[in-house]
Amino acid sequence: xxxxEKIVCPTPKAGEQSCSGIYGKGKVRKRxxxxxxxxxxxxxxxxxxxxxxxxxxxxxxxxIKGFFRYRWMMNxxxxxxxxxxxxxxxxxxxxxxxxxxxxxxxxxxxxxxxxCFRGDRRVGNDKAYSDRCVITDENSMTCFMMGFDPxxxxxxxxxxxxxxxxxxxxxxxxxxxxxxxxxxxxxxxxCPMPExxxxxxxxxxxxxxxxxxVQNNTTCDGSLMGNGIIAKRLERExxxxxxxxxxxxxxxxxxxLEYAAQNIKDAxxxxxxxxxxxxxxxxxxxxxxRVNDATxxxxxxxxxxxxxxxxxxxxxxxxxxxxxxxGNCGRNEEFCRKDKKLLAxxxxxxxxxxxxxxxxxxxxxxxxxxxxxxxxxxxxLVQCWGVVPLTDMLSMxxxxxxxxxxxxxxxxxxxxxxxxxNMEMIMRNHxxxxxxxxxxxxxxxxxxxxxxxVMMWEHMSCKALTGMHGMFEEQAxxxxxxxxxxxxxxxxxxxxxxxxxxxxxxxxMRTVMREEPLDPAIEVIDxxxxx
Amino acid sequence: xxxxxxFCLSLVGIVLGLFVVxxxxxxxxxxxxxxxxxxxxxxxxxxxxxxxxxx
Numbered sequence: 001x002x003x004x005e006k007i008v009c010p011t012p013k014a015g016e017q018s019c020s021g022i023y024g025k026g027k028v029r030k031r032x033x034x035x036x037x038x039x040x041x042x043x044x045x046x047x048x049x050x051x052x053x054x055x056x057x058x059x060x061x062x063x064i065k066g067f068f069r070y071r072w073m074m075n076x077x078x079x080x081x082x083x084x085x086x087x088x089x090x091x092x093x094x095x096x097x098x099x100x101x102x103x104x105x106x107x108x109x110x111x112x113x114x115x116c117f118r119g120d121r122r123v124g125n126d127k128a129y130s131d132r133c134v135i136t137d138e139n140s141m142t143c144f145m146m147g148f149d150p151x152x153x154x155x156x157x158x159x160x161x162x163x164x165x166x167x168x169x170x171x172x173x174x175x176x177x178x179x180x181x182x183x184x185x186x187x188x189x190x191c192p193m194p195e196x197x198x199x200x201x202x203x204x205x206x207x208x209x210x211x212x213x214v215q216n217n218t219t220c221d222g223s224l225m226g227n228g229i230i231a232k233r234l235e236r237e238x239x240x241x242x243x244x245x246x247x248x249x250x251x252x253x254x255x256x257l258e259y260a261a262q263n264i265k266d267a268x269x270x271x272x273x274x275x276x277x278x279x280x281x282x283x284x285x286x287x288x289x290r291v292n293d294a295t296x297x298x299x300x301x302x303x304x305x306x307x308x309x310x311x312x313x314x315x316x317x318x319x320x321x322x323x324x325x326x327g328n329c330g331r332n333e334e335f336c337r338k339d340k341k342l343l344a345x346x347x348x349x350x351x352x353x354x355x356x357x358x359x360x361x362x363x364x365x366x367x368x369x370x371x372x373x374x375x376x377x378x379x380x381l382v383q384c385w386g387v388v389p390l391t392d393m394l395s396m397x398x399x400x401x402x403x404x405x406x407x408x409x410x411x412x413x414x415x416x417x418x419x420x421x422n423m424e425m426i427m428r429n430h431x432x433x434x435x436x437x438x439x440x441x442x443x444x445x446x447x448x449x450x451x452x453x454v455m456m457w458e459h460m461s462c463k464a465l466t467g468m469h470g471m472f473e474e475q476a477x478x479x480x481x482x483x484x485x486x487x488x489x490x491x492x493x494x495x496x497x498x499x500x501x502x503x504x505x506x507x508x509m510r511t512v513m514r515e516e517p518l519d520p521a522i523e524v525i526d527x528x529x530x531x
Numbered sequence: 532x533x534x535x536x537x538f539c540l541s542l543v544g545i546v547l548g549l550f551v552v553x554x555x556x557x558x559x560x561x562x563x564x565x566x567x568x569x570x571x572x573x574x575x576x577x578x579x580x581x582x583x584x585x586x
Contacts, residue, residue, distance in 0.1 A: 027567040031559050044557050051562075071577040077566045184586045204583045229586065237585070 002452040002480040007360040019088045020521035046099045062124045066117040075166035075173045078531045082169035085376040089383040093349030097312045101320035113161045119209030135213035141425035142329045143418040144267045147284035168373045170531040171493045190222030192492040198226035212274035216245040243270040249432040251423035260419035287330030288404040297339040305390045311346035314378040321395045359386040366392035368457035371488045386518045390449045394426045431464040453482040484508045497528040
């Protein structure tokens with residue numbers, strides 16, 4: 001089997017060596033981690049910052065009204081706890097990068113909720129604002145909005161704060177909505193993410209705003225089912241016309257590009273018609289430059305993770321990329337500044353050879369449909385077993401540059417670029433598109449990043465990857481790569497608890513790898529009931 | 532001069548006091564412990580709300 005060089009940190013990290021002392025039974029942790037004076041103080045200042053973000057949001061009367069109207073708002077009381085999940089054991093640059101990236105994601109989501117409440121017919125009811133808004137899916141590449149000034153035509157990703165982000169802070173956030181969906185006869189064997197979104201719509205718990213909506217086909221039966229239910233309510237009850245942006249799933253085939261580009265043109269024409277605002281090429285190409293800048297910075301971060309001292313890893317690396325690549329898609333300049341800051345920190349950490357744990361034993365690629373946003377799994381993996389998650393499937397998105405100069409040829413090329421981005425959005429780019437993108441590319445990434453291990457998330461309600469199980473096994477054996485299957489049910493913790501998920505890793509590491517944990521005190525954590 | 536010194540000292544005292552209080556809340560996770568006490572009450576509020584459930 002393939003082996004990698006074991007890297008040992010020459011000095012103990014500041015503060016407590018094991019984070020086992022922070023965990024308690026029940027919903028909350030006993031205390032926060034002692035990281036030495038400097039890093040504890042930094043973490044404390046970021047905690048104050050987050051309280052400031054929440055305080056600034058809730059001070060508005062309409063947001064208080066929204067808080068008591070929508071059940072999912074309760075999840076945002078647990079934001080500091082959610083942040084703590086992603087910082088276990090971290091010090092120095094890794095701690096700072098995690099805070100900068102995640103704090104910005106939180107600020108972005110807070111702004112999204114504020115926008116939702118402003119236009120919501122039940123809360124702010126700012127009709128003039130609502131009439132300019134375009135609702136888009138949570139799991140959607142927002143490239144078709146790149147030519148609209150976000151101040152004039154805001155894109156409202158209303159499912160992000162309602163479902164996806166809420167679930168980061170509270171693992172039980174959607175169980176009510178799953179029950180509602182299933183009480184109304186929807187099957188329980190689909191992905192709980194779109195099913196929860198369908199449940200929110202059935203429960204009438206989405207904000208209602210916007211002059212039109214754009215839905216896209218994601219990747220699965222659950223998503224198609226959910227979109228139908230949501231679109232029906234939007235159109236028939238609330239009179240919000242909904243466009244279906246149906247991207248071809250075989251996105252590596254050349255002959256689908258023209259169809260996909262035409263689909264983007266149709267979506268733009270639909271938005272122009274309903275908002276009364278014309279598409280601007282100046283705005284588009286300015287956003288395209290920022291998309292390319294974000295791509296370059298993401299590639300540079302991945303290059304750093306190819307070295308013996310990976311810096312920016314884990315769920316936050318993925319969440320930040322997800323927000324920047326899909327939700328932002330070049331429309332917000334602030335992401336460029338954050339990207340620059342994050343890369344500078346990663347380069348500093350690499351130069352100083354800073355590590356997140358006292359030993360790195362394995363270099364791991366995280367593949368499959370991943371639930372790592374809900375739990376502190378990837379950070380635990382480093383601290384408990386010395387397994388470094390170098391990157392994950394959802395972060396391995398487009399690395400090609402798109403046209404960024406405004407010329408007549410590039411205006412036609414722009415539609416093809418948007419079509420490519422849309423087809424190769426997160427999730428769709430690896431779970432659909434054929435054998436090459438799901439299986440072959442994994443081995444290419446293992447080779448490039450010098451990984452000796454793959455942690456394969458097996459989402460038990462997802463049918464997209466089930467047929468490939470045997471092929472992964474067979475090919476991993478041929479290449480001498482350790483493949484560790486870890487089952488879960490995404491955002492339904494009643495099916496797989498946190499410890500049930502960790503136990504699969506513990507079992508593999510002890511029985512197959514014949515290893516002892518770096519930190520045995522956190523091998524079993526009583527946090528199944530925690531948010 | 533005395534007044535200025537007094538003002539500065541009280542300012543430092545206030546800042547230090549605030550730091551001690553907030554740091555204690557932060558380190559012992561008192562914010563989340565309080566939230567865990569409030570959350571069940573909110574849960575009841577949301578459970579009693581009427582919703583136009585429709586498929």
